[in-house]
Amino acid sequence: MFKLEMPTVETERLILRNLNEGDAEDMFEYASDAETIYWMSFPIHRSVEDSRQTIKEFFMPRVAQGLPSGYCLVLKENNKMIGTCDIADIDRFGSGNIGYIINKKYWGQGYTTEACMKLIEVAFEYVGFRRLETAHAINNLRSKRVIEKCGFIFEGIKRDYYPLQDGSYQDCMIYSLLKEDYERMKEYGKTTGK
16 A cells, blocks of 8 residues: 655755664764753663664664654755654554654754655655644644644644653644645645745
């Protein structure tokens, strides 16, 4: 049903490609930073080896597990990997869930939106999704802005759902984007995230 081997693609400033073990040091740079991973559900990385293991055990076997391969975000200007975006899971109804993280040194520059818009394009036009979902902890306003710029439509709130690094939970805002929404965005030239 789905094409799971994601093609390498480019945006104006980024290359989106599959991760490899050579990305471990760049991943460690942001995955070892408490502020960067505050809203994430994975534990802080304590060593480059933690990052290497994440790549080997979480990202590299995705296709064999029935998931689309995940993308790393690589700056064209210097070939530095600054984050990841992927489709975290697929349900039996043809819907996938988008997730992302970016090194805080690159926050506020539009890279996450740029990458997610390209991931949305690949998900609908290449992989074969009919619906995408995404979510954010209710107080994660940076993520909220990315999601809204990408054209996702708010659907509702899951109460006390999103786990935080301190072991507490926050309400989670849920959004979706249908293939027909994406086609309308394309028709009106709104697929750049600007």
